[in-house]
Amino acid sequence: MRIAIVGAGALGLYYGAMLQRAGNDVHFLLRSDYEAIKENGLQVFSVNGDFHLKKVQSYLAAQQIGEVDLVLIGLKTFANHKYNELVSPLLGRQTIILTLQNGLGNEETLAEHFGADRILGGVAFLCSNRGEPGAVHHLGEGRIIMGEFNSLDTSRAEKIAGLFCAAGVPCRAVQELKKARWEKLVWNIPFNGICALMRQPVDALLRHSGTRRLVIDIMEEVIAAANVQGIKEKIKMSLAQDMVQFSEGLGPYKPSMLIDRLESRPLELGAIFRVPLEAALQKGIKMPKVEELYALLDLGEAKSIA
């Protein structure tokens, strides 16, 4: 299968590398890593075993890639205004677009640009970081839950999921993409948000009784908002406790939003905070603690004194 990777951060590089290693015809649209990968290939340091791809098809412009069967989007959501420039040249009539981006609103925007029927969404549970140029670190997890944006039929998603499974990435097709998206937000909103705001890793939040309680409070707000979004099978409130317990095992893990802030990049506040808050409000639900976290994070996008 001819595949284009758009947005080759840690997530795009890792999944692209896995797909290429399994024999797919993968094309990477790169920016900062272009020179390093062109010269030395792509190095994956993984908890499942390191590997190196010597020859990587890398490009600086989508036009050089041309039409593909599958576009995998791993862009930071604050770059979504570039969809047209980066994705249009890759599309034929049958091309499928799979976005693995964070938060809400990405499928909707892609659908507006390129038509709803070709859009799949996937929720990636992946702990990974960029390394030196040309290297990516896979620290744990990696599974993907994916589904159609515009249909409850899972046959196409199953085909794509099979592609990932064959490449060693646990992947499952589901009818309710929306539920999976919200479940990920239950984790992302408190941990990405508080870690980024406080410049502290996951374990620091869990060690402190006040922020541990706050994480759970926020998770419960998000679950309550999720359950009025028209999903069929409700999310249980106990997911909050389960997720906190699971997160104990992550140790000093730095969520992507914390890394963005430490590296002075913009944060993905639209997809992870603004759109979910709007979706909740539209159903008459307030998330006061999420609202507060969003305001503080957004203020922090300006500069502080010290």
Next chain:
Amino acid sequence: MRIAIVGAGALGLYYGAMLQRAGNDVHFLLRSDYEAIKENGLQVFSVNGDFHLKKVQSYLAAQQIGEVDLVLIGLKTFANHKYNELVSPLLGRQTIILTLQNGLGNEETLAEHFGADRILGGVAFLCSNRGEPGAVHHLGEGRIIMGEFNSLDTSRAEKIAGLFCAAGVPCRAVQELKKARWEKLVWNIPFNGICALMRQPVDALLRHSGTRRLVIDIMEEVIAAANVQGIKEKIKMSLAQDMVQFSEGLGPYKPSMLIDRLESRPLELGAIFRVPLEAALQKGIKMPKVEELYALLDLGEAKSIA
């Protein structure tokens, strides 16, 4: 009147200087400013006109001062465990203790140590900062509202208030000290809290629509909690809007808690957050946004990554 100033930060130095200039017999219990003030006296830079006190009675231990008529306490509340050491040597049978400290719980702790009948509390609306050793900057305001801790009788408070008025400090005795304390918290909790957390001055919070809204939300939570504390005349919800409008005039003012954080001192979280949250909970009232701010500030007392 023989007066001792305990806790000679900006507030203690300023009010002590005003009282001495008016002819009172003022004794300053000092620490960091001792050498500078002993040598060069005390310099007040004030919006109402600068002045210099050449001769200042300064001490490093309360025993050297001995018994006084009035003890004025301006300690940071995180130093309240030193009450015994710093205050006991100053007390005779008739000595009055006036605490001008921030937040809730100070009168209670003083009453436990030294008896409830001698305790007055005052709420100081003062914009001031320390300068170089031996100097204090009075940036604006300065009025005090004071009352008895253990009685609704205002006669003694009126006498002390008169002392301040005669020294050029607008001062008013009230029956309900508790109401005045909570009214100050309506301002202190959001502005001290968010400014310290975000390391940003007052005007930065008000310019950003998200944090401006958050300031008002938090003020409304505090007003709701105040109004179930058994105060006779309720605080109007419109105080929130009034205070925000007033605060526009403060420009890039740095509240004391922000200065504490910028200078890596501990924050007054007990008196300004923990005790008010407990008092609200005891009356069955939740302040979710205050709770969140407290958790984040308290986590921040640990070190951040970057």
